Amino acid sequence: xxxxxxxxxxxxxxxxxxxxxxxxxxxxxxxxxxxxxxxxxxxxxxxxxxxxxxxxxxxxxxxxxxxxxxxxxxxxxxxxxxxxxxxxxxxxxxxxxxxxxxxxxxxxxxxxxxxxxxxxxxxxxxxxxxxxxxxxxxxxxxxxxxxxxxxxxxxxxxxxxxxxxxxxxxxxxxxxxxxxxxxxxxxxxxxxxxxxxxxxxxxxxxxxxxxxxxxxxxxxxxxxxxxxxxxxxxxxxxxxxxxxxxxxxxxxxxxxxxxxxxxxxxxxxxxxxxxxxxxxxxxxxxxx
Amino acid sequence: xxxxxxxxxxxxxxxxxxxxxxxxxxxxxxxxxxxxxxxxxxxxxxxxxxxxxxxxxxxxxxxxxxxxxxxxxxxxxxxxxxxxxxxxxxxxxxxxxxxxxxxxxxxxxxxxxxxxxxxxxxxxxxxxxxxxxxxxxxxxxxxxxxxxxxxxxxxxxxxxxxxxxxxxxxxxxxxxxxxxxxxxxxxxxxxxxxxxxxxxxxxxxxxxxxxxxxxxxxxxxxxxxxxxxxxxxxxxxxxxxxxxxxxxxxxxxxxxxxxxxxxxxxxxxxxxxxxxxxxxxxxxxxxxxxxxxxxxxxxxxxxxxxxxxxxxxxxxxxxxxxxxxxxxxxxxxxxxxxxxxxxxxxxxxxxxxxxxxxxxxxxxxxxxxxxxxxxxxxxxxxxxxxxxx
Numbered sequence: 001x002x003x004x005x006x007x008x009x010x011x012x013x014x015x016x017x018x019x020x021x022x023x024x025x026x027x028x029x030x031x032x033x034x035x036x037x038x039x040x041x042x043x044x045x046x047x048x049x050x051x052x053x054x055x056x057x058x059x060x061x062x063x064x065x066x067x068x069x070x071x072x073x074x075x076x077x078x079x080x081x082x083x084x085x086x087x088x089x090x091x092x093x094x095x096x097x098x099x100x101x102x103x104x105x106x107x108x109x110x111x112x113x114x115x116x117x118x119x120x121x122x123x124x125x126x127x128x129x130x131x132x133x134x135x136x137x138x139x140x141x142x143x144x145x146x147x148x149x150x151x152x153x154x155x156x157x158x159x160x161x162x163x164x165x166x167x168x169x170x171x172x173x174x175x176x177x178x179x180x181x182x183x184x185x186x187x188x189x190x191x192x193x194x195x196x197x198x199x200x201x202x203x204x205x206x207x208x209x210x211x212x213x214x215x216x217x218x219x220x221x222x223x224x225x226x227x228x229x230x231x232x233x234x235x236x237x238x239x240x241x242x243x244x245x246x247x248x249x250x251x252x253x254x255x256x257x258x259x260x261x262x263x264x265x266x267x268x269x270x271x272x273x274x275x276x277x278x279x280x281x282x283x284x285x286x287x288x
Numbered sequence: 289x290x291x292x293x294x295x296x297x298x299x300x301x302x303x304x305x306x307x308x309x310x311x312x313x314x315x316x317x318x319x320x321x322x323x324x325x326x327x328x329x330x331x332x333x334x335x336x337x338x339x340x341x342x343x344x345x346x347x348x349x350x351x352x353x354x355x356x357x358x359x360x361x362x363x364x365x366x367x368x369x370x371x372x373x374x375x376x377x378x379x380x381x382x383x384x385x386x387x388x389x390x391x392x393x394x395x396x397x398x399x400x401x402x403x404x405x406x407x408x409x410x411x412x413x414x415x416x417x418x419x420x421x422x423x424x425x426x427x428x429x430x431x432x433x434x435x436x437x438x439x440x441x442x443x444x445x446x447x448x449x450x451x452x453x454x455x456x457x458x459x460x461x462x463x464x465x466x467x468x469x470x471x472x473x474x475x476x477x478x479x480x481x482x483x484x485x486x487x488x489x490x491x492x493x494x495x496x497x498x499x500x501x502x503x504x505x506x507x508x509x510x511x512x513x514x515x516x517x518x519x520x521x522x523x524x525x526x527x528x529x530x531x532x533x534x535x536x537x538x539x540x541x542x543x544x545x546x547x548x549x550x551x552x553x554x555x556x557x558x559x560x561x562x563x564x565x566x567x568x569x570x571x572x573x574x575x576x577x578x579x580x581x582x583x584x585x586x587x588x589x590x591x592x593x594x595x596x597x598x599x600x601x602x603x604x605x606x607x608x609x610x611x612x613x614x615x616x617x618x619x620x621x622x623x624x625x626x627x628x629x630x631x632x633x634x635x636x637x638x639x640x641x642x643x644x645x646x647x648x649x650x651x652x653x654x655x656x657x658x659x660x661x662x663x664x665x666x667x668x669x670x671x672x673x674x675x676x677x
Binding site for chain 1: 327329330331332333334335370467492493494495497498499500502503504506507510522523526527530533534535536551554555556557677
């Protein structure tokens, strides 16, 4: 039983990070119907921002979470106004290629600024907590708690606040929403800005438990897309459920089989999901 | 009619004369051209700069001593932007446009692999300066490209030696490996050696690009391994170590292959203490070749050389000996570099029949009181590893 609990906790920590990656992707797709290939670079942005903050000022990496969020929100807003907003009404392939181009530019800029060697730091909470034989490190607890808080706040924003009403209206029908008085431009700006802030927070947490390279965001992006597809394109709650499911599957399959089998099972799950529920676990049938 | 024929003959004679003058006999002043495509920008640039400096130092010394057989040496260098495809294109350019007689290898195994395709097709000798991945020579029948860096096959060798010396009480060894050819090759060798030593051993693989090592740590705990050797890349090694620390799993002895790098201390702080690593070369080596090289390097570049610089310098030494013995002839150079046994700053250069490196071996290192030190005598190693803090 202790082992089962241990594996479950490990899976939840991994799944919560995956959920945060998927949350931003799902939000932007849900509101703007945009597949954002540059999302990985925004994760990298948060990771480098936290690394610089910790190594230059010596403060706790926990400060990296709000700082990365603010930086991500500001940069997200700027990119939405300068690039993404100009794609409205253009063919989907144009939008796809534009975000891909943003990704390539971002990758190049990070490589230019930081070189190829990975960056890391050792500051932050250390040690672990043992309860009934289950051992969890303080870093993992920090990641889990941060993801739960940020995830819950995002869910509240989307489902309860007036802003969320605007998001949902724009997601359902952009023109009709505008005709009903919803400020479509502001909604799209906010959605993209929040999405980039979520990615940057995720990057801050990854730098906290892992290492940072120009590719760090890319390494999480593919799994993020898998989660979004399984959860239902554009479904925030679907993405969260799918992320936790994949985190648990990965943890148990890696232990009882091996790491490669865990990856095979994840993609098998994606295949089955596409066959059985093409609109995803909690996605609307019209979402695709 | 006759005058037109005479004019034509004169024109042909003139063209021939220019052609003969243009491709005239090589004079003593003509440089011997050698090429290198290096990752001067991009993700490998930090380390590749050390390789470039190693080549530059070798070149300076060769030309300061009158070149090779009285001819100066010219090193033509291009930037492959840390991209294997670009390296292949540049290798082609070095061979077909610049006419180099040999190539000093690029940075990293994947780029060497890409450049080797071109070198093999063109029949130009190339030294794989920073190519530790022996599987390149295992899966491809290479004739012109040689491994001039310690082979990844022996990644775990130093750790097994220290276990043989200090670890009589070790009950179970765990080898963690990436499911990539180089790491699998090293794991297979280590499992075989462990068996010969009468050591119970078990291997744990992870997929390339893996982000989460918590399940592997749980499997290590379940296996009751008291010695762990991680044979994957640097980043996964740090990720695995951090998970072990978080989980409170502290084996008696722990080794990961790139632990000697200074980033280990940044990433793990005091927990680096006692961790074993392996290194191709260290600037603290006290043999006379290493001391001379380190002093010359420091004087020229005002910083200590890394193992990358030493490997680059050693590759230059082998090429220099080859040209000295056989002249600037591609076939001759190939014959020399594939069969020679000679001393270099990296040790004794010697290849096996597959052109994999057998002479150079890794040196065991260990972090002690915040410093990565060479373990000259396994009996003197810090043992057991201090518990995680």
